[in-house]
Amino acid sequence: MLIELAGVxxxxxxxxxRLQQKKGRLAKVLTNSPPSIMPFMGDVRNQQLxxxxxxxxDGKSKEQALTDRNMTIAxxxxxxxxxxxxxxxxxxLLSLPGILYMTxxxxxxxxxNLLKDKKLTVDLLSAANKVFFLLNGYLALAGFSVALFSVxxxxxxxxxxxxxxxxxxxxxxxxxxxxxxxxxxxxEIAFTELQTGDVVVVGAGGTIPxxxxxxxxxxxxxxxxxxxxxxxxxxxxxxEVFALTLVLSGKIYIQTHKTGQETTAAQIAKILNNTVSxxxxxxxxxxxxxxxxxxxxxxxxxxALPFLGLTGAIVxxxxxxxxxxxxxxxxxxxNYLNTASHNGILMKDGHTFELLKSVDTVVFxxxxxxxxxxxxxxxxxxxxxxxxxxxxxxxxAAEAKQSHPIxxxxxxxxxxxxxxxxxxxxxxxxxxxxxxxxxxxxxxxxGSLRFLEQxxxxxxxxxxxxxxxxxxxxxxxxxxxxxxxxxxxxxxxxTIREGTKKYIDQLRERGITSMYIISGDHEAPTRKIxxxxxxxxxxxxxxxxxxxxxxxxxxxxxxxxCYIGDGINDSIALQQANVSISIRGASTxxxxxxxxxxxxxxxxxLPYLFDMGQQFDGHIKKVVAAVVVPSLVSVGGAIFLHIGLxxxxxxxxxxxxxxxxxxxxxxIKHSRRT
Numbered sequence: 001m002l003i004e005l006a007g008v009x010x011x012x013x014x015x016x017x018r019l020q021q022k023k024g025r026l027a028k029v030l031t032n033s034p035p036s037i038m039p040f041m042g043d044v045r046n047q048q049l050x051x052x053x054x055x056x057x058d059g060k061s062k063e064q065a066l067t068d069r070n071m072t073i074a075x076x077x078x079x080x081x082x083x084x085x086x087x088x089x090x091x092x093l094l095s096l097p098g099i100l101y102m103t104x105x106x107x108x109x110x111x112x113n114l115l116k117d118k119k120l121t122v123d124l125l126s127a128a129n130k131v132f133f134l135l136n137g138y139l140a141l142a143g144f145s146v147a148l149f150s151v152x153x154x155x156x157x158x159x160x161x162x163x164x165x166x167x168x169x170x171x172x173x174x175x176x177x178x179x180x181x182x183x184x185x186x187x188e189i190a191f192t193e194l195q196t197g198d199v200v201v202v203g204a205g206g207t208i209p210x211x212x213x214x215x216x217x218x219x220x221x222x223x224x225x226x227x228x229x230x231x232x233x234x235x236x237x238x239x240e241v242f243a244l245t246l247v248l249s250g251k252i253y254i255q256t257h258k259t260g261q262e263t264t265a266a267q268i269a270k271i272l273n274n275t276v277s278x279x280x281x282x283x284x285x286x287x288x289x290x291x292x293x294x295x296x297x298x299x300x301x302x303x304a305l306p307f308l309g310l311t312g313a314i315v316x317x318x319x320x321x322x323x324x325x326x327x328x329x330x331x332x333x334x335n336y337l338n339t340a341s342h343n344g345i346l347m348k349d350g351h352t353f354e355l356l357k358s359v360d361t362v363v364f365x366x367x368x369x370x371x372x373x374x375x376x377x378x379x380x381x382x383x384x385x386x387x388x389x390x391x392x393x394x395x396x397a398a399e400a401k402q403s404h405p406i407x408x409x410x411x412x413x414x415x416x417x418x419x420x421x422x423x424x425x426x427x428x429x430x431x432x433x434x435x436x437x438x439x440x441x442x443x444x445x446x447g448s449l450r451f452l453e454q455x456x457x458x459x460x461x462x463x464x465x466x467x468x469x470x471x472x473x474x475x476x477x478x479x480x481x482x483x484x485x486x487x488x489x490x491x492x493x494x495t496i497r498e499g500t501k502k503y504i505d506q507l508r509e510r511g512i513t514s515m516y517i518i519s520g521d522h523e524a525p526t527r528k529i530x531x532x533x534x535x536x537x538x539x540x541x542x543x544x545x546x547x548x549x550x551x552x553x554x555x556x557x558x559x560x561x562c563y564i565g566d567g568i569n570d571s572i573a574l575q576q577a578n579v580s581i582s583i584r585g586a587s588t589x590x591x592x593x594x595x596x597x598x599x600x601x602x603x604x605x606l607p608y609l610f611d612m613g614q615q616f617d618g619h620i621k622k623v624v625a626a627v628v629v630p631s632l633v634s635v636g637g638a639i640f641l642h643i644g645l646x647x648x649x650x651x652x653x654x655x656x657x658x659x660x661x662x663x664x665x666x667x668i669k670h671s672r673r674t
Contacts, residue, residue: 045341048599067150067157070105073098074150078143085140092139099139102146103130121291124298125317132314141649152323155330156287159337159350178209181253194259203251205403207244211258214239219250220434220448222405224367225567225587226265226544227520231476232406234448244568244587248404249434249447265568268544268589285354286329286624290321304639311645312638318648319634321655325627328659332623335663336616344605345612346597355579356613358560362512363551363573365565366519366526369583369603370533371494374405377413378475381466382488389419391488395480397421398435398446406478409492434479445481449489457481463489474522494525496532497602504533506607510614514559518547520569547573564603566590581606623662630655 077098084092109123126149133142177188181199194200194209202208208221218236223245232248235241241254243263260266297320301313308315333350340347347353364370380388396414399407400421414421425438434447436455445452449459449467459467463479463486470477470491478490504515516537519526523540530538539550551561551573563570563577566586574580574593582594584601591597598605634651637643 045338045346048341048346048597064157067154070102071150071154074102074143074146077102078140078147081139081143095139095143099130099134099142099146102149103127103134103142106130106146106149119291120294122294122320122322125294125320126322128317129314129322132317138645141645144649148323148327152327152330155327155334159330159333175207175209194256196256196259196262198256198259200254200256201251202247202254204247204249206247208241208247208254209259210243210254210256211263212241212254212256214241214252215255217250217252219252220248220406222246222248224520226569231474231522234450246404248406249402265589268568268571286620287326289624290323290325293320300635308638308642312642315638315643315645315648316635318645319631319638319652321627321631321652324631324652324656324659325624328623328627328656328663329620331660332616332620332663335665336612336619340609340612343608344599345609346599348595348597352579352595353613353616355560356562356610357617359562359579359610359613360512361514361516361554361559361561362507363516363518363554363561363563363577364535365547365563365567365570365573366517366529367494367521368566368586369564370496370500370517370529372497374412374495375409375476375492376495377409377490378493379491380488381463381491383460383463383486386482386487388488389417391480391490392417393419393421394439394444394482394487395446395478395490397424397439398437398444398480400424402435406476406492410478410490443483446478449477449479449486452479452481452486455481457484457486459486466491473524473528475525494529496529500603501533503603503606504535507610510607510610512610516554518542518550518573520544544569544572548576551576564606565594581609619662619665623659626662627652627655627659630658 077095080095081092081099084090084095106123106127110121110127113119113121113123126145130142130145133139133145176191178191178194179186179188179201180194181187181201186201191209198210199215200209200212202219204219214235214237216237218234220232220234221241222232223242225244225246226242235252241252242265243258244265258264297317301316304316305313330350333353336353337347337350377392380391382388382391392410392414395410396419399410401424402408422439434445434451436443436445438444445455445457449463453459466489467477476492478492479486480488480490507515514537515535516539517526517530517533517535518539519529520542521540526538526540530536539546542550547565547570551563554561555576555578560579561577562579562581563573564581564583565571565574566583568587568589570582571587571589571593574582574590579596580594581596581598582590583603584591584597584599596609598609630651634643634648637651638648
């Protein structure tokens with residue numbers, strides 16, 4: 001009976017952890033001690049999941065609620081059965097309804113797996129165990145068996161994708177309200193009230209809420225979230241625009257043609273929602289291995305039955321490790337999940353660790369993943385008689401109140417060059433493809449060369465040559481005019497994320513030498529980025545649907561792909577890849593689809609992530625071995641030494657204790673790095 005109590009205490013640790021969770025959160029807030037890694041749950045991981053799936057932790061799904069209810073019933077029944085055995089016999093009868101309920105639940109699982117899914121699983125052995133114990137009056141053993149069954153289901157539920165939603169919503173980051181023109185007057189309405197045919201008004205820094213056509217105005221628009229193209233696109237009356245793209249400069253009136261779920265962006269999400277991802281059906285390797293041992297165990301029981309009798313055959317079934325290996329390995333997975341979160345990596349699904357080890361090829365999206373959202377000033381080309389300082393001073397003054405990436409790049413460069421900005425006269429401020437402002441009594445125009453041409457300003461041959469060169473390279477230009485003359489142009493280029501070259505080199509050191517870049521941008525800037533990072537293979541000017549096709553093609557060549565992307569245009573490729581990674585701050589669709597999110601907005605943790613994948617594989621093998629070996633000893637004892645039910649119960653529990661102890665090692669080994 002001491003053995004049974006030890007089993008109760010071991011399983012009870014999990015229940016105790018859940019009961020003390022809220023107290024632990026409060027204690028952490030009230031103390032200044034370093035954060036610890038909790039073995040089953042983790043505040044850091046919970047907070048990360050909440051960020052990407054608000055409400056995930058506020059309510060439970062039907063499956064989660066059922067799992068929790070069943071575990072409560074099972075643990076209570078086990079406690080009553082044990083109490084009835086050692087304290088007051090009638091208490092054991094109170095455990096009977098709960099044990100019977102959980103036993104029929106186990107039988108239903110067996111029926112579904114065996115007859116409907118045509119799968120032989122460990123549920124069959126577990127159900128046979130429970131029925132035998134009940135028929136022979138071993139309520140304590142039956143109670144322990146249903147407790148293992150319920151804890152196993154709870155842990156498997158916990159390591160699944162906690163943030164998975166039934167619907168991917170592209171508009172989660174959309175502002176709650178939009179401005180529309182009603183009877184010639186601009187008024188604000190709720191985003192959900194926007195209808196096809198409405199005329200929407202969007203200014204600089206605003207996000208376009210629907211697909212449509214510009215009916216008035218002009219603007220420079222950043223479409224990289226859909227197309228992956230770095231360079232902004234200038235659009236005027238009659239041009240088509242798309243939801244979720246960003247107006248960098250100008251002000252436009254849009255006749256909406258498609259709203260809500262009819263937009264191009266939403267249609268991409270619809271494809272994702274209607275596509276069954278095989279990654280959601282991945283079974284924990286330990287669970288799969290356990291199921292494969294069921295048939296040999298049944299065959300062995302059948303062979304032993306004539307010699308050992310029914311009890312001897314049940315002893316063999318009882319010796320099987322059943323759910324113990326899955327429980328121990330699940331605890332190991334939870335420790336790795338929480339360790340990853342403490343190191344800035346959100347792993348949505350514990351099964352992903354098992355996929356990381358097989359990755360041999362990493363494919364990067366360029367814009368927003370390898371490069372920063374904000375470009376940098378590469379060079380200032382000046383007209384004769386003007387200096388770079390003068391061009392930069394006027395450009396920065398005009399852009400001072402703009403918030404789009406190009407404006408921020410110019411202002412950052414002016415700050416780095418310690419340029420003192422003059423005051424801008426607000427009364428002369430105009431928006432179009434560019435800006436028109438009054439500075440120190442002079443008219444300054446900043447924008448594209450097309451904008452200056454529309455303003456009637458002549459463009460010199462030298463500036464035309466610069467324009468041709470930058471166009472060929474896919475680099476944006478910002479032109480600056482003083483009065484009626486172009487005084488210079490500012491050449492911009494993508495900025496590689498800090499440390500990216502080092503992190504990619506570290507991946508090579510870990511044996512991942514096959515790398516690709518996929519980009520919707522022009523070939524020249526894509527080729528330049530690839531050369532700077534030492535990546536031999538790249539695909540440029542790629543459409544969103546082509547990205548997924550390229551991933552599938554690489555997979556057909558036998559490659560196991562990890563794809564890293566941040567845009568809506570990457571989402572289908574993210575789902576196609578074996579392992580998918582996005583970056584905090586990426587589009588909501590990308591972070592919804594990705595299995596892994598790098599929380600510090602860089603690729604810094606990428607090498608550590610793959611290290612964890614390699615370590616995880618070896619660690620789980622040790623955990624499983626610790627559980628399985630005592631069970632094998634017990635089976636041998638049943639056949640050759642004719643051990644009884646008590647001994648066949650003891651040895652597997654020792655394996656469970658050893659496996660859990662081994663599974664807890666990451667809590668110490670992978671403490672938060674400083």
